[in-house]
Amino acid sequence: MQETSKTHNTPNNFIFPKAPTGVEGLDEITEGGFPKGRPTLICGGPGCGKTLLSMQFLIKGITDYDEPGVFMSFEEPTADLSLNVKSLGFDLEQLKADKKLVIDHVRVERSEIEEAGEYDLDGLFIRLGYAIDTVKATRVVLDTLEALFSGLDNQAILRAELRRLFHWLKEKGVTAVITGERGDATLTRQGLEEYVSDCVILLDHRVIEQVSTRRLRIVKYRGSTHGTNEYPFLIDEDGISVLPITSLRLDNEVSSDIVSTGVPGLDDMFNRGGFYRGSNVLVSGTAGTAKTTVACYFADEQCKKGEKVIYFAFEESPQQLVRNMKSIGIHLDKHIGDGALLIHSSRPSLNGLELHLLTLRKLIKEFKPTTIIIDPISNLINVGSEHEVRSMLVRLIDMLKYNNITAMFTSLSKQTDTFRPDLAEESVSSLVDTWITVRDMEGMGERNRGIFIIKARGMGHSNQVREFIITPKGIELLDVELGPEGILTGVARQSNEMNKKLSEIKLQSELDRKDREIARKRKVLEANIEALRNEFESAEEELSLLKATEAMQEQVALNKKQK
């Protein structure tokens, strides 16, 4: 309604009138819902959720958008329908009592009907019209018109009448959803409905390697743009939810806040002292390189700062994780008690990827965390193919970004000589903002752990490989120790330190010795100077003595002359 009035007011800014479906995700793909006042076809094979999707459209219309509806069922009796959707939390009886919903079961029994001459389907039109008028319905579902074809013989009449039905529905101005079974070569058995509908949605149920995925695709949508991909969807206790493979845009808000990594020393390796809030961080490494420990440090730090954290553990149970982290002085149980931390453990093979994603979404919706950790993300590869995992991760990351949630994923990489990324990492590496690698550095009969930053979008970072050790007090990043052939770790570092000390001592004693020698030399010099001075003094003395003698003699001589 709002949309229509808008279009009248601002003709330049036209918005195609749409009826929101109320199905999570579907409104995003259709950019607002099904075409308002026009027929939409939902087609697909058996058991792919046609009836449920149309029912959800109708019920959400009543509960969320105050649009009464008519459900005309050609297959299931009213009571069965009520029962079927009751498990999804929809109470049809109540809606019927509230005069918001009419369910009409049209039974077409071939054995009861004899055809003798020309007829039309005005009876159906009148029934439908009557039902629409009783509740002033604006939404109508016809499930499944196919049944007419199996009940009646005269195909020519049926086809003509169906065409008329679609036009009639349009004239009535109701937003109609028609379901149809999938045909061999065409979208529907009759190959008719898809042409007269303004919007066609194809549902599909595929099993690939024993994992079944339901998918949805918009085949056509007259007068509007729409997402064109195949989108996986799920049926769970809340009905259908569609998961867009990627959000249609990349325009989420970004934050310049910095969150600390929690690992002392690691913060300093980032120019700005941590990760951006809302960014995704990948911690990759081979087995036993303390990925989980780094992740737990991050979780601990966030909890201490008053953030809410969900930790998805695909390898360890919450109890095990808590116990293990206690050994290095991290007390996760305290945060769990405070309600700041939620550890959710499940086996990756428990359910399909989509369900995992849905669980994540649900928990995120309920718990509203600001940080999530997935440990390890590479385990999900076991569940789906690389492509599927990637598409799931894209959607996950999109969702996290949209909610401005900081995320840390750990990823187990295979031991390779080149230590370049393998499959698991490749599938996420281009998606993540920051990538930290922890790796083994082997040599001299021992194994040491090193940590370095591969990339950090929007932030300068250290290029060093820093050795770190895990003690009962936790992670400690050691200072860089350079040897003749690069960075030294472990024993090499220790022996290097020893050597350094030894040479220092040597140098010191050498210096001392030199000092003493100089002192000695100075003493000799000084003695020499003294001797020379003495010699000089005695010479001087002698000279003055001579001069005095000579003066006396002259005096004597002068005195003699005067006499």
Add this chain to the structure above:
Amino acid sequence: MINSEETALSLNESDAAEWQLLLYIAGQTPKSIKALSNVKKYAEEHLKGKYSIEIIDLLKTPQLAEGDQILAVPTLVRRVPEPIRKIIGDLSNEERVLVGLNIRPLK
């Protein structure tokens, strides 16, 4: 022209006729007129004196369509004798109407 109430009255002399037929129509279309004249003709021919015909115009009483599961019009419904049988169309094919009503088995 058909006047539904009048017709029903004129044909429905006793309430418990042996053959109770209902004809559902939607307005005075050529098809419904044809159907009514056909059903009257067949009834007079084969069920003289032991039938009643009621005409229901769905344009006037649309709520009645659901009860007899009416889709197509015109539809002739045989209420009695049981079981309920339905014949759709303008009833121009006499053979099929009679088979449908189980008046004369097709041989």
